[in-house]
Amino acid sequence: MSTVSSRIEVNEAYLREQFHNCSDIVFRSFQLQDDTKLLLVCFDGMTKLQGVEENVLKPLIFNGLPQGIDRIQSLEEIFGREWLPLTKVKTDVSLKDLTNHILQGSLAILVDGEASALVAQLQGFETRGIQEPRKEATLRGSKEGFVENLRTNTTLIRRRIIHPQLKIESYTVGKYTQTEVILAYIQGLAEEKVLGEVREKLGKIELDGVIDSAYIEEWIENNSFSIFSQIQNTERPDIVTAGLLEGKAAILVNGTPFALILPVTLWSGLQSADDYFERFIFVILTRMIRYIMTFVSFALPALYVALSTFHPEMIPSYLMIGIATARESSPFPTVIEVLIMMFVFDGLQEAGVHLPNQLGPVVSIIGALVIGQAAVEAGIISTPIIIVISLTGIASYTIPRYSATLPFRLIRYLLLFITGVLGFVGFAFGMIFLLIHLVMQESFGTPFLSPVAPFDGKRIKDLFIRYPFWSKNGRTKKGSP
Template sequence: MSTISAHLEVNKAYLTEQFSDCSDFVMRSFILMDETQLLLVYLDGMTRLQGVEDNLLKPLLYNGLPQGIDRLQSLTEMFKREWLPLTDVKTDTSFADLVKHVLQGSIGILVNGEASALIAQVQGYETRGIQEPMKEATLRGSKEGFVENIRTNTTLIRRRIIHPLLKMESFTVGTYTQTEVVLTYIKGLANEKVLSEVREKLGKIELDGVIDSAYIEEWLEDSSFSIFPQIQNTERPDIVAASLVEGKLAIMTNGTPFALILPITLWSGLQSADDYFERFIFVIITRMIRYIMTFISFALPAIYVALTTFHPEMVPNYLMIGIATARENTPFPTVIEVFLMMFVFDGLQEAGVHLPNQLGPVVSIIGALVIGQAAVEAGIISTPIIIVISLTGVAAYTIPRYSATLPFRLIRYLMLGISGMLGFVGFAFGIIFLLIHLVSLESFGTPYLSPVAPFDGKRIKDMLIRYPFWMKNGRNKKGRST
């Protein structure tokens, strides 16, 4: 049965079959003054009934169909003339559409003798209020973060970009979840080729369910097996708004507070929102520190192993003597020591992330102190190893985005392995292979290492340093072109 019948009992039987074993499905029958039979169908907890009862049910039950110069014969005609103060109501003749809207929180109104249904969009389920982002907190800037309700998220963007060229296209993905996905961009700034590609991919998604934006992210990426993300996720509406103004695209998924931004480059994950909220002079220094610490986060253990195992002549004699003295009673080779401590450090980090907030920091700090001290006293690990791994871990925390730290955590192990076998020759090969992969990687047509490779002098000014805002458009502070 595909179309709604004019017989109310037939419609009632069909809906009962469709929503069998659904304890939250409600059907309420009413008889109007002129003996017209009315049926309301909705899901308990998903709708806001107060407005429907006040503006529709009570007037109809007590007064019947409102009459003007000519007599009304149907509820459909009444709503077309907008004689009742109930907004967001439309008419539909398809059972599939009726069921879909009821599952999304709307109320279906069926009338005996009319082969159509009125659908009142009065969703009223509980949602989380707007709060400060947990993973991307800033010292200065907006304290608003995305929530699980997609309409709230689109509103946060609309409040920041007040222009009719801000477009929001809606898609429905997921066979069972029927998740709403919104593609957002500024017409005229966004690349039309990228826009067409994303539209095509969103239309071809074939998944049983989409619970989070991560499902969309994996489907859209071209190089799925690369360890580097080609799409950035964020829970900050100000970052999304700034990206849209730069000509990028954003994808918001209902049910998750994380939006997706594309295309991106390697440097996108190394930039913080605070970079644009603090004075540009200090940002230049902090960015240099961040880039150096990023290199340390994956290269320092490998460099230490290569120096102490294969190239001790490159280390000053007094320092090498101290390292050799500290390692005198340790039973394992240097590469095994470093690997064990890195493994333990990552294990403690994962434990701290997944434990409750009250226990996570305690377990991480106490575990690191106790295990590290005990390992040194027992002669299993040497003291320099503790220093190297601690500095490596601290360096990784300077990367602003958690998703950007994951590739470097894996590269750390790969660089350690090849350096443990070949020394600095292996380390050089590892860096070369890493650069080859990054140069060949693209994010929706944008080279991953741009504007460095290929070099773009105009765009590089916002990568290594941050120019003042009044210089970004090629103008001086007084508004004259430069």
């Protein structure tokens, strides 16, 4: 049986079989004055029935079909024209489609004698209100963040881009979850080659379920084995808006507040929304500090090991004497000391992330102070190591996006290992291999180091120096917050 029957008993039997052992399914039967049978099917807690009961069911039960100058022939017509004119109403003849609509929170209305079902999209489940994103908080700018409701998220974008060329395409992904996925772009600005590639990959996704946008990200990115993500994730509607205005595309997934932006470059993860909300003169300084500290976040431990162990002649004599004196009682080689403290620091950071909000910062700070001080006093770790790891940790926190810090944390360990074996030669080889990987990397046809490699003079002006908005001519191709 694939289509809706004109006999309401047959349809009810099919739906009851489909939703067998579903305690939250609701079947409500009614009989009108002319003995016409009516059946409403929905899931308890997912459908808003208050308006339907007051404005639809009671008039039908007590008054029957209203007749005026234009005679109404069916219940489908009365629902569509009279009682649910402001609600999105569909007519289903397929039982499979009817089942899917009920699962999504719609109200199914079946009438005895009519070989079709009416579906009213009256979803009424609870959703989280719009709040400021915690991981991407800014000093200035919008305080709105995406939520788990997809329609709320698309509304946040449409409120900012009031133009008919903003297109929103819908896809359904996941065998069991049937998750709605949105592809948003501005027609005329986004490249058709990129959109075609995204559409093709979305159409090929074969998953049992999609819980978060990360499922989509891993499926459609160009190189899943690279430590650098080729897709940017964000909770901020203003960042998505800026990306769309630059000709990028955005993917939004129902049930998650994280949107995906593509294509991206390495520099996208190093730029903050505040770069475009503060005066450009100050942004020049903060960007230079951020780029330098990014290098420090993954290179400082390896450089310290190379200088103090393999090339002490490159350190001033009085400074080297102080380092040697501090390390005199340490039982471990320098590289082992650094490795231990890096491991402890990352462990404290993970503990701070997963503990409750009230306990996380306290545990991280107390743990760092107590463990660091105790290790120095016990002679296990030397004082310079504590300074190096502390500077490394502070430098990593200058990167504005958490997901952008993860590759550099891994690079930090790899560089430390190869430098601990080969010294500066190993450090040089590590940096060369890193640059080769970045040059070979791309995101949906866009080189990952663009506009530095390949060099593009027009686009590079907003990479290191944020020019004032009045100096820009036309659309900025690179440099969204």
